[in-house]
Amino acid sequence: MSLLAVSNLTKCYRRGDKTIAAVDDVSFHIDPGETLALAGPSGSGKSTIARLVLRLIEPDDGRIDFEGSDFLALSGAALRARRARLQMVFQDPLAAFNPRATVARVLDDPLRVHGIASRAERPRRIAALLERVGLIADLAPRAIHEISGGQRQRVAIARAIATKPSLIVLDEAASALDVSVRGEILKLLLDLQRQEKIAYLFISHDLGVIRSVAHRVILLDAGRIAENGDAQTVIDAPQSAIGKALVAAAPRLNRTLMRLASAGLD
């Protein structure tokens, strides 16, 4: 049974006097431990799907089943408790934290809210989380704005895994980082997935990254699914018009593909 099953999800926004469908009749599923990528041009509805899946906004229509139960039926304390299993990492790690927070407080929140560890035990848990994402425990008392962007995104990942989720939504989680830091963060995410069987809903505009980290990919166009399938197959030979356009517009990927092609010819 799939971990997350989304069916006929629809979300409209009013713009002036006409309504536009940001997400239009979208269905997909994610299996445990799997990475499903969402790609598509700007404004195609990727972030809206992420926010719907996280219940940050409510859909106009559709159904979301998470871990075998109707996720949209939950509210109040039951929803808050279930949130432990479904986490998120944002694009801009600076905006994603309270500007007054320290690293320790950011990691203390999920442990406290979900009663995962007693007050006395939490500092030890926080240190363990920091080490889990490749940071030193001495970072804990620092303010969030005092650490580097890469460190901050690692802290965001530590916060997301603190409650032992089965699914993490990553909305452009590596896009704002330098190329070298991006590689390290992606490697960390893959390590975590292998060891903890976490599934990812991986939103990115970088088809090269998607090709190397995702199992399957969905290409969105104006809120609808344009193409859907195995990540490498779809990106190497897109069938839809939007897929071809996205691949053509990805310079780095073209170079990689050309290298691959020439390597194949040799």
Next chain:
Amino acid sequence: MSPLRRFLRTPEAVTGAMLLAALIAMALSASLLFPGDPQAIAGPALLPPFQDWSLPLGTDRLGRDVLAELFHGARTSLAVGLAAAAAALVVGAVVGTLAGFAGGLVDEVLMRITDAFQTVPSFLLALAFVSVVGPSLGVVVIAIALGTWTGPARVARAEVLSIRERDYVAGARVIGMHPLAIAFREVLPNALPPVLAMSSVIVAAAILTEAALSFLGLGDPNRVTWGGMIAEGRAVLRTAPFLSIVPGIALVLTVLGVYLAGEGIVETTAVRRGLS
């Protein structure tokens, strides 16, 4: 340059701080320097100032020591001003945060209540409240706060409306934090700076309102107040004008000091925030 050094380089701010320090010193030393009841008779009635050095500012109609009254009055002014402003800021920040964060019906209801309070002139509201409930220090504090919490509430709401759209608030929801915890732990502290920037004006206005209520005989009758002293002196304004002038000057200097020092703090910290 550190904010403190910038504060010390602003002459207005330093003047304000010095006036405020004098007021606080008066309030704190009142019962040390004048341990007895300031409303007890200390000498002959209507003794002019600078005649008798045991009664430097003379006596009033009943022979009470004006200097002792002035010191004890500083206490009342400061206590009422600070307490009323604190109450107004706390109530305003809480109401504004709830309205801005909850939105919808809660926002609608809370803002209608705020409108209702704001349409009544705050002094009339205070006057009516004290007349109905009866004058005592606590009642005067509540009466003044009733008319002043609406300003902070509006400012807090506007700030919260912009903060609640930020990613970190969504992040707190994803973590599973309770909405009230998000509103008061995550959002409110970041909405406070512009609300606190209003505090000097609010304290100054509260001190003036307290004086006005006392002048009209609606202050706590068991305490010396500057407003009450001015009202007392009014009966003998021609023969002993100092009885009204002395507490009047004290009042003006206090309000000026609170305002200047408060503005100085806001200005120096605002510059710092603008630079960083």
